[in-house]
Each structure stands twice: as C-alpha cells, then as structure tokens.
Amino acid sequence: MPASSKPAVKRPRASGRITLQEVAEAAGVSPITVSRALRGERAVAAELVERVRQAAEQLGYVPDPAARALASSRSSHVGVLIPLLSNALFVDLLDAIQRALLPAGYQTLIGVTHYDPAEEEALLRSYLLHRPAGLIVTGFDRTPVARKLIEASGVPCVHVMETVAEAGVYSVGFSQAEAGEAMTAQLIEQGRRHIAFAAAQLDPRTLQRAEGYRRAMQRAGRAPREWLNPQRSSLALGGQLFEQILHEAPEIDAIFFNNDDLAQGALLAALRLGVHVPAEIAVAGFNDLTGSDQMLPPLSTVRTPRSAIGREAARMLMSLMRGEAVPEPRLDLGFEIVRRGSS
Amino acid sequence: MPASSKPAVKRPRASGRITLQEVAEAAGVSPITVSRALRGERAVAAELVERVRQAAEQLGYVPDPAARALASSRSSHVGVLIPLLSNALFVDLLDAIQRALLPAGYQTLIGVTHYDPAEEEALLRSYLLHRPAGLIVTGFDRTPVARKLIEASGVPCVHVMETVAEAGVYSVGFSQAEAGEAMTAQLIEQGRRHIAFAAAQLDPRTLQRAEGYRRAMQRAGRAPREWLNPQRSSLALGGQLFEQILHEAPEIDAIFFNNDDLAQGALLAALRLGVHVPAEIAVAGFNDLTGSDQMLPPLSTVRTPRSAIGREAARMLMSLMRGEAVPEPRLDLGFEIVRRGSS
DNA sequence: CTGAAAGCGCTTACAG
DNA sequence: CTGAAAGCGCTTACAG
Numbered sequence: 001m002p003a004s005s006k007p008a009v010k011r012p013r014a015s016g017r018i019t020l021q022e023v024a025e026a027a028g029v030s031p032i033t034v035s036r037a038l039r040g041e042r043a044v045a046a047e048l049v050e051r052v053r054q055a056a057e058q059l060g061y062v063p064d065p066a067a068r069a070l071a072s073s074r075s076s077h078v079g080v081l082i083p084l085l086s087n088a089l090f091v092d093l094l095d096a097i098q099r100a101l102l103p104a105g106y107q108t109l110i111g112v113t114h115y116d117p118a119e120e121e122a123l124l125r126s127y128l129l130h131r132p133a134g135l136i137v138t139g140f141d142r143t144p145v146a147r148k149l150i151e152a153s154g155v156p157c158v159h160v161m162e163t164v165a166e167a168g169v170y171s172v173g174f175s176q177a178e179a180g181e182a183m184t185a186q187l188i189e190q191g192r193r194h195i196a197f198a199a200a201q202l203d204p205r206t207l208q209r210a211e212g213y214r215r216a217m218q219r220a221g222r223a224p225r226e227w228l229n230p231q232r233s234s235l236a237l238g239g240q241l242f243e244q245i246l247h248e249a250p251e252i253d254a255i256f257f258n259n260d261d262l263a264q265g266a267l268l269a270a271l272r273l274g275v276h277v278p279a280e281i282a283v284a285g286f287n288d289l290t291g292s293d294q295m296l297p298p299l300s301t302v303r304t305p306r307s308a309i310g311r312e313a314a315r316m317l318m319s320l321m322r323g324e325a326v327p328e329p330r331l332d333l334g335f336e337i338v339r340r341g342s343s
Numbered sequence: 344m345p346a347s348s349k350p351a352v353k354r355p356r357a358s359g360r361i362t363l364q365e366v367a368e369a370a371g372v373s374p375i376t377v378s379r380a381l382r383g384e385r386a387v388a389a390e391l392v393e394r395v396r397q398a399a400e401q402l403g404y405v406p407d408p409a410a411r412a413l414a415s416s417r418s419s420h421v422g423v424l425i426p427l428l429s430n431a432l433f434v435d436l437l438d439a440i441q442r443a444l445l446p447a448g449y450q451t452l453i454g455v456t457h458y459d460p461a462e463e464e465a466l467l468r469s470y471l472l473h474r475p476a477g478l479i480v481t482g483f484d485r486t487p488v489a490r491k492l493i494e495a496s497g498v499p500c501v502h503v504m505e506t507v508a509e510a511g512v513y514s515v516g517f518s519q520a521e522a523g524e525a526m527t528a529q530l531i532e533q534g535r536r537h538i539a540f541a542a543a544q545l546d547p548r549t550l551q552r553a554e555g556y557r558r559a560m561q562r563a564g565r566a567p568r569e570w571l572n573p574q575r576s577s578l579a580l581g582g583q584l585f586e587q588i589l590h591e592a593p594e595i596d597a598i599f600f601n602n603d604d605l606a607q608g609a610l611l612a613a614l615r616l617g618v619h620v621p622a623e624i625a626v627a628g629f630n631d632l633t634g635s636d637q638m639l640p641p642l643s644t645v646r647t648p649r650s651a652i653g654r655e656a657a658r659m660l661m662s663l664m665r666g667e668a669v670p671e672p673r674l675d676l677g678f679e680i681v682r683r684g685s686s
Numbered sequence: 687c688t689g690a691a692a693g694c695g696c697t698t699a700c701a702g
Numbered sequence: 703c704t705g706a707a708a709g710c711g712c713t714t715a716c717a718g
Contacts, residue, residue, distance in 0.1 A: 019711060045687065070409040086633075091429055271639050360695085414710055
C-alpha cells in the first residue's frame, strides 16, 4: 500500500465529510483519477478503477452534489413540470418518473403549474438556475419565453402526454385527438345517435380530444354538441354538467366526458335523479381513474398509459443526459378503449 | 460611478452567468459586502445595501445555488417525505407546503416512502447528502437509524400529521386518536348500537384512530368490533370490507371507515346490494376527500386540516431555518366532524 | 492512460 | 461596519 507522496492535507475539514482527496490518498492516486474512475469515465486502467472503488467503499465516500454541480455546471436534479397534483393522472405519471430516476441517482424537482403559463415560466426560471441535468414538461403549450428558456439552456428536455414530430424535440405520449375520436366512434357504433362532449379545464389536451370527437361526429354525419366549461374538473361539476345537458338537450343519448372525475360525478347524479344509465343515456369518461370500475354502473372510459409514459420519458431523458443518441425521439404509447357498464 | 480598483478579473467566464464579483465591481464594493447585503445580513450600511441591490437588479444577478451550497454547506432544498402520492390527503399537504416554501426561495424535494421504513431511510440518506436546509417528515414511525440520521445531521425538521410533546421535536398536526374517538362517540350518540371499525393500510395513524374508536366504545360499555386489512386503501377494498362485515356480523348497524375512499366504496357497494344507508346501516369516513359530498347519500366524515398543516409546518420550518426560536413547537390544528346523509 | 494547476461562485472565520 | 484571504469539494481543459 503506497503511502501518499502529497504534502499533508490540512485536516480536519469542517464538514466531517469524506472527500475525493481522502479517497485518492487511500488509493494512492490523484484526485482526478478518483473522479474519473468513480464516474465510470473510460481512459482509466481497470486495475486503478478497482483500487479506487475499494478505497471509496471502505471509507464510505459519497460525492458532494453541490461541489459536483459547481465544478461541472450541471446538477443531479431533474425538473418535472406538471399542471396539477390533484388529478390522479399526473400522480401516476410522477410516480413512474421518480421510480425510474431515483435509482439512477437523479433527484426530482416537482413543479406544479396549475395550468398557468406564467407560473410555468417562473418555475422554469427558478429550476434553470439550479442547472438541472434534465427537464420533463407536460405538453407543448407554453409561452414563447418559456420555450426560449428551455432551448437556450441546452438542458435535455422530454415532453410528455402529447407527441410531436419535430427535429430536436423529444416526446412521449399518445394522440389525444385519436383517443377522443375512437371513443366517440365506439359510441356511434353502439347505436348512440345524439352524442354530447362535455369538458372542464379546457387545457390543450382537452381541446384535442374535442377535436377528435368532432372528427368522428362529422364522419358519421352528425352535428357535434359540446358543453365546455373552463372551471376545474371535479365530481361536483360533472354532476352539474349532466343535469344541464339533460335539461338543455333532452335528445342527447350519450355523453362523452373529457375526464373520469366528471363522468363519475355524472353517474352519481344520474343515480340521484333516477336517470337510468346506460338505458336512457350512455356515459363515457377518459383516463380510467381510480374508482371508475367501482361506479354504478361501472364507467366506460379510455385507459391512458401514464405510467408507461412516465417510465419511458425518464428513460429517454437519461439517454439524453448521458449524451447518447435517441433513435426514437417521438414515442406514441397509444391508448385503450375500456367498455364497461355505462355505455 | 466609481470604477473598480480591483485587478482585472479574467473574463470571460465559461458559464456566461452574472457573478457576485461583477455585482461588486458595479457597486464599487467587495464581494463579501455584496453577499452580505443581498442576504439581508445586518451589519451593512443601509446606503451600501441600496447600492448593491440596484447593481444586482440592473445586471440581473441571481445567486448560484450550487456555489452557495458548497460554501455554506447548506442548500436551498427542503426534503419532504410522505407515504403516498395516491392519497389525496398528502397531495393537499404537499400543495400547501410548496405554496409556502416556493415564494421564500426554497425548492421542495418530494420523497415517497410507500409506508416502507427502509425506503424512507434510503431517501433520507440521499437527501441528507444534498445538505438540505430543512426537512418535513410524516409522523414519528421510523427506524432508529433514520431518527439518528435526522438528529445527527442537525438539519431542522418538522413532523406533520401527528403531534408530540418532546423537547426539541417540532410537530404540526392533530390528534388522530381523538378524532377517531369523536366520530365514534357521535355515532353512539346518534343511537347506533353495534359500531364496527374498518381500516386498511394499518399505518400508525390508522392504529391511533382505532385506539380512539376503542376508547369511545369502551366508555359506552360496548365491545369494539374491528376489521383491519393490511392491503392498500381503495374504493374496491371498501366495497369488499362492507360486504364482508354485512356477512360476518349482520348485527352491525354502523361502520366507521378509516379513510374516505373505503367509505365511498362501501356506499357504492350498498347501492349495488340494495342496502339502505343510513336506515339499515350508517357509514362514516375519515379525511373528507374529494367526492365524499357527492356520494349517495353524502358521506359523513372527519374533516382534517391538511392544508393548514402543510402551511403551518412550512412556516415553522422557515423559522427554524432562519435560526429563530419557535415558541410553539407543537401545533395541534384540530379536526371537524362533518355529518352528512350517511349517518 | 495519468496528473498539476486552475477554477466553478459563493461564504466563513479573522482582522481591523 | 467593511475587506483580504482561504476554502467549500469537485471537474475542466491542458499537458505529457
């Protein structure tokens, strides 16, 4: 075991933390070599790598994220921007992202934008100061400034929920419009003649689903009937919309709700009002959220692959962060129509 | 505008970032003074503070978190450990925490423990490496090692959901046992004779509620009847428990569920089975989650102040992080019994 | 394949 | 109340 030939380092350090320096002394190499060996950079002799690794393990060395960030101008943080935490959809997405990123040593910084572009911009600014290693953002609807911020930062970024084919843009999701179209088409096929589309929140993805609904209706030669409410989505609002539609358009024989919470609320309202689903009116939702299969009748809906989206987005991002090429920058994970008792 | 008398700094910096140095030159003071002025440390002349502030603003200076963390061995991160993201309770808690911490310049690091002490310990280790400015953790049920880690780190820590009176321990929450007791007492008062307690997950707070239930039953001279299921809480499980209780103990005339999702599931099962609530059997829940007021009949429950808990915990933590004394280290925010149609 | 030097951008004592 | 010096613990070019 060769003793270090370096001049004695001034101990003790204030922090009480094991440093790279100490590992280097223990392994009898220079700090840079330790740094390289531990980060798995090529260009280090296998024998040295082993020696360094053992010394590090024995001393219980763990790199200091702050020092690393300062020196490399890149942290181990990944910023994740989602619209809402109160929609189970995004909770599932987040959970999958964290599950993939954490074991790889990345910390997740969760930012909730409340569907507000200004809030998103502010969060982005704040995150970018921390020189994140990567970014995951929801959809493509943001201010030009926010777009510029992302681009100018050079930080790898993956977009989730929607996809787009554009050079240099990475996205994992599914076609919201096609999903809206498919559910509508199925209701038509099942013999429904007057199908309404009801939505809240009216975010971009909601409007894409509406677009799909319209396409299906037009193809079938039917006039679309839409109830679009800008309020927050909720069970209570679903019940209100249900009553409103019944009242304003008694001929409607099916309602396609933009989110399961609305549809669940409608189902409960139907029970309260004594309206029979699906005999008198069919109800369909979107996302297949918790409880939809427990409703009375169980809710027909569109199952969306948010866990897979989270996992794949995290994987794609990790490739980008390692500087690897991503062969498939646009990943469409599809969706599934789940027919249950309500339609 | 006094020109700097310092030797020319080697420009250009790689990062393209405005530094403290540059602000110092612009303001004609030393970097340390800028640092002090911007952090609002006393002991800087008011006139200089103003001059520095203006220079900083004009240059668009923002401190580098990594450099700051390295130099001060304290980051601007606050680690928040919660059991689950899929329980709306914790989402509300988180939202309130973020809302309080973000404007103050703290970044939230959210760790999901899945009720697993080993996972919590691992997260804690990982967070502590980042030298967080503060920590918010759920309850008091953790491994001795985890406890030691927190204590030894010296990082300010606030416990949420439960409270305890112990020197040096900070907590914001309410008495889970009293809440359980109060709801049970109310059911007894309303004339229910055979009250069951049904729970899932069986985390410490659940067991405390059970304890409260037992106390109320014993005080009324009734034998407690408990259905404790270790599975994850869900609507579906609530339905199952409901059927099971009906089957195993037909004399039961009220069920107190440990969480609203179980109770909601029970209500739906009752509808399905044609069991009349509350005439045949009363149902009560806990937490007053989304949708409980929309049920058929609307669910009686215990409203818990998780948003207030999040907000107050964040405030308490900020005091601690600033090194201020906290006069009230134990904050009991109470609860509220909400009687609706189901009991 | 390995290392000596410099530097990332701040803050912490220590003086005065 | 202000500053010069040193250092936090890494990594980035630059040599060899």
